[in-house]
Amino acid sequence: MAADDRTETSSQVSSHGDHGSVDSGFASPNSSTVSLPRISLTQPHLQHLNKQLESQHPMDILRFCRIFFPNLYQSTAFGLTGLVTVDMLSKLDAEAGTPQPIDLIFLDTLYHFQETYDLVERVKARYNTRVHVFKPADVDTVAEFEKMYGEKLYEMSSELYDWIAKVEPLQRAYSELNVAAVLTGRRRTQGGQRGDIKVIEVDEERGVVKINPLANWSFAQVKAYVDEHKVPYNALLDQGYKSVGDWHSTVPVGEGEDERAGRWKGQEKTECGIHNKQSRYAQWLEKNAAQQAQQQVQAA
Template sequence: MADDSRTETSSQLSSPGDHGSVDSGFVSPSTSTVSLPRISLTQPHLKHLNKQLESLHPMDILRFCKIFFPNLYQSTAFGLTGLVTVDMLSKLDAESTNPQPIDLIFLDTLYHFNETYELVERVRERYNVKVHVFKPADVATVEEFEKLYGEKLYEMSSELYDWVAKVEPLQRAYAELKVAAVLTGRRRSQGGQRGDIAVIELDDERGVIKINPLANWTFAQVKGYIDEHKVPYNALLDRGYKSVGDWHSTVPVGEGEDERAGRWKGQDKTECGIHNKQSRYAKWLQQQAALKQQAQVQQVQQVQEVQAA
């Protein structure tokens, strides 16, 4: 994707020079590097806010969030819900005498559909919005990624792929941009782990506030807004897709299937990683380290047996 003055790309490693290690970037389960959130909300206060926001229109939720939350960004893969949010934010800026645009964070896994990259450019140009693009560390192309991690990492190690292509870049984005609160495109009607999300959530592991302004909207409401306001959207939606991710893990949705049924079809998986607990990846790292140590011990034992023979 071409970069210009309105697009910022980052590919800094959190641990420079460590990219040859499978566990590069992970934090040991016994090591705490989580900082206190830049916004402090007690659970009673959070519950109160969610109760008040639950019945509001997403525009009103966004209007409130722009006032209440400092260092506010929108993280988006340019799905329909995220596009509605972008359009609503632009309308809020248009009605303000002192517009304060919300920048976008886009995780370029390098495996997005061409239609997605084209959409990013169309949205950036129409709304004149700044897009901060974060790619997997130390790589800029699929060729470089596969040279470093091998072909089809997404099949060989789904957890590692999620970390390298999505989780680590997002955490790097949070750190570099000093994100305090982030708007997401999650909705309850998408099902799975999203079925009971609140409008405002505290990601206490990453130290940020997550805001789901369209949490209680249905797919029909989202699509209706897109059509009514002529919001640009991914061309793949007209070909049977309802949720678009990487090309290797996204297929069209069948008649009567859930909105996200085309994501990781046939796999026991509903999230890409950025909305999973960070501790899940720490646990995964611990397991990988144990397996590696076990293999090393077995190798030493085999050498000793050969020498003793």
């Protein structure tokens, strides 16, 4: 997708270098924790903000965030919650009379459903918003990805796949776009690790503030907003998908299951890594190295 279409890819705005090593086990060409402008929030201040915002309508939370946070972006995979946020931001622009667009960050893992790619284009056309697309480093197609990392890396090493396809590209986005704060589509009713998220959180490792404007909304509230305001959404929703990720790790949700039950079905994971601590990948590397060492000892 070209910049003229209000979409920028990572190859258009960056150059790739060698990955160094850091204590957390993660690294990127430009460390976000070093280059980003820091927003200093003490714990008492953060608690105060969350207490005040907890009962506010998402529109009011977004009004506040647009004023309070510099270098504000929205990270989205174009799920329902993110789409509601895009629509609300567009209404705030119309309300203000002077647009203050919030650019979008989209992680193109190369394995999204075609319906997701189609939705990206529909959102761009509807809202005239700029989408910054970040792909796995140094590849543009599935063929290039699989030539570099082998076929079905997502099955062979799910943690490594998450790092290459999602975590590193997002850290690169934070760094290259100078992101200080980011809007997410996480909600408590999505279950898993999201059950106790706050409206505003500080990601100390990545050096950004994460804002969850619809944290206390239910799926029913989100869907009702989409229907009322005719927000474009992923066609897969009408086929039983309530949360859509990569095609290889997403299935429809069964009756009575959690909203994100269709993600990584049968696996002991509920997140792709972008909302986990960076040390998770370092822990996986350490565990993998220990297993290999044990196998070598047994073989000897």
